[in-house]
Amino acid sequence: MTVSWTPHRFTGGLLALDTANTVVLRGDPRKTFDRFDNPAEIARFADAASGFRAAELGGRRLDAPLPDRIAPVVLSIRETTDRLFRGAVSKGTVATGDLPPFLKACAEGLAHSRTEIGAPGRPFGDPATPIAFEAALAVSALSLLQGDAIARLRICPNCNWLFLDRSRNSSRLWCDMAVCGNRQKASRHYRRRRAAARGTTNV
Secondary structure, X not given: OOOOOOHHHHOOOOHHHHHXXXXXXXXXXXXXXXXXXXXXXXXXXXXXXXXXXXXXXXXXXXXXXXXXXXXXXXXXXXXXXXXXXXXXXXXXXXXXXXXXXXHHHHHHHHHOOOOOOOEOOEOOOOOOOOEEHHHHHHHHHHHOXXXXXXXXXXXXXXXXXXXXXXXOOOOXXXXXXXXXXXXXXXXXXXXXXXXXXXXXXOO
8 A cells, every 4th residue: 555655654753763653553453554564665755754854864865766675674773773762761761682683773774885974964974965765764763872862752642653852841742743632632522521421520
């Protein structure tokens, strides 16, 4: 099934989190599904992310011409990133046992990349040339170990997506207020009305 890569799909705050969130409703075996089950979606996602993550990428476009070939590396980075940082949100600390597979996956993403990164103002390299999606994904994932990123990571209580809370007072609750926030509000309102109709207390 072709996915519509809309702005809501990019509410994680970083390329690595947006990619982790391509598994929908993690933790619910009855409802969860993987938007990268069709590797062609990796290329379509990379194309959309080039626009939605232009600020993070410094304007450098993502290149994924052979999605079938890079799929194992992309999925490895995605899954180890989700495991490491989802655990960090739950525990408030990084589990060192989860670091080796994460670092190995990121190393594989960078291994065949012929590029240079990290120049001042150009963390992803020269914006005039494309960067391999798996390499950019690895750089984005590794950046989560810097600064206060871990302290600002959240899990959306509605969809279970990971997101980076960049609000001034770190009080953001939802990955997307217009989608998940409104759904939760509507759900609470519905439960209150049902409870009132039954003559019970609000929930």
